[in-house]
Amino acid sequence: MASKLTLTGEVIKGFWKENPVLTLLLGMCPTLAVTSSAYNGIGMGLATGFVLLGSNTLIASLKSVVPRSVRIPVYVVVIATFVTIVDMLLKAYLLELSQGLGLFVPLIVVNCIILGRAEAFASKNTIFRSVLDALGMTVGFTLALFVLGAIREVAGAGTLTLFQMGETEIKFNLLGSNYIGILVMILPPGAFLTLAFMLAAKNAITQRLEKKSN
Amino acid sequence: MPETVKMIVVMVVVTGLAGLGLAAVNDRTSDLIAQNARQTTLKSINTVLPETGKPDACKTFPSGFDNAPDQDTVCIDGMTVFRGRRGSEVTGIAVQAIGEKAYAGTMTVLVGLRMSDGMLTGIKVLKHAETPGLGTGMTKCEFQRQMVGFTPDGQNWTVAKDGGDIDQLSGATITSRSLLNAVTKAQTIWKSERDRLLSAPAMKEGEVCHGQ
Structure with a gap:
């Protein structure tokens, strides 16, 4: 099982082999909803990552104390606490991002990745391994959301936003100011389309790699 | 210990x-969050109540008031009205009006009017759920230019499709109508509630204007 992996393997698996978005297909709701810009994707990924790191660590350290019958309520309390903390921190320090993500920050509570990792991994593994797992999953999730957001933003608006806070923003106008934009890419169907292409590409690459190794 | 215990x-x-844990974080952040909310409000008021003179929707001007309009509000017909003053004289009002029958629900618009002649000095859409790329064109200054700088009697405040002077956004006539609905509401307040705008005492802190 998973515990046979090396410590680096524990991190790396989240990038590709067990990527939460591209392989496990978890957390589809925030994936599709907030990725209308690259910055939103990064922000959502990191906010989820903070919650995941906190909940994985805490749940792994509590696993011997919590009776099996109340484990799910305990997980939910732990996760909800971290989500509320993230929500307050974003509102206080990163207002633009908090407005961009809107309702989807409180909704991290019900993101399957977090409860999934708590139940499937952190409750059975050491604290250290759970931290590594959370880090890998965070990178994988953030990367997938970033790529999805970047493709949609470039095609839909011709820009690529990497950071935004008050007057400071890192934004590239890649396709010039006359670019009208493919509207559908910013709308929900664009998210489904782009994700479908990403999944297909991921599967194609994986198959090719497997053929080579055989 | 038994399992239940x-x-x-x-x-x-x-x-x-x-x-x-939550109480501790809340303690650290609540002041900042309140401050952020206030800054956002003040910034919006700033954009709709520029210095006197003919404003241009596509340019930014220094603010046309020297008080704190977010603390000098009156509630008229369920709409919050922020008053911008120079000294003690009310120079402009920013009406937080609801645009009815938008493409998706309603929209909340901050409409700035000059007190002396009711000239529209700025529009800022605070909350909406219009279609990106179509309805959201209403936030662009090129569209708002047809309204900013005009007095209530200066033009016919309906969309061209209904015989008015405002060219609706192509593909988003309903959105354009809704925005004008909010603007017209603000103009009505300016026309008929002059006394209250000038002399009604400010709402107390924590008081809520209903109907929003």
Whole structure:
């Protein structure tokens, strides 16, 4: 099982082999909803990552104390606490991002990745391994959301936003100011389309790699 | 320890600690969050109440008031009206009006009017759920240019499709109508509630204007 992996393997698996978005297909709701810009994707990924790191660590350290019958309520309390903390921190320090993500920050509570990792991994593994797992999953999730957001933003608006806070923003106008934009890419169907292409590409690459190794 | 007792103890301790943690973070952030909210409001008021003179929707001007309009509000017909003053004289009002029958629900618009002649000095859409790329064109200054700088009697405040002077956004006539609905509401307040705008005492802190 998973515990046979090396410590680096524990991190790396989240990038590709067990990527939460591209392989496990978890957390589809925030994936599709907030990725209308690259910055939103990064922000959502990191906010989820903070919650995941906190909940994985805490749940792994509590696993011997919590009776099996109340484990799910305990997980939910732990996760909800971290989500509320993230929500307050974003509102206080990163207002633009908090407005961009809107309702989807409180909704991290019900993101399957977090409860999934708590139940499937952190409750059975050491604290250290759970931290590594959370880090890998965070990178994988953030990367997938970033790529999805970047493709949609470039095609839909011709820009690529990497950071935004008050007057400071890192934004590239890649396709010039006359670019009208493919509207559908910013709308929900664009998210489904782009994700479908990403999944297909991921599967194609994986198959090719497997053929080579055989 | 029997299983039931253990369950109760664990749940109580976990929720208790969670509560403590949240209280600690809330303590650190609540002031900043309130400050952020206030800054956002003031910034919006700033954009719709520029210095006197003919404003241009596509340019930014220094603010046309020297008070704190977010603390000098009156509630008229369920709409919050922010008053911008120079000294003690009310120079402009920013009406937080609801645009009815938007493409998706309603929209909340901050409409700035000059007190002396009712000239529209700025529009800022605060909340909406219009279609990106079509309805959201209403936030662009090129569209708002047809309204900013005009007095209530200066033009016919309906969309061209209904015989008015405002060219609707192509593909978003309903959105354009809704925005004009909010603007017209603000103009009505300016026309008919002059006395209250000038002399009604400011709402107390924490008082809510209903109907928003």
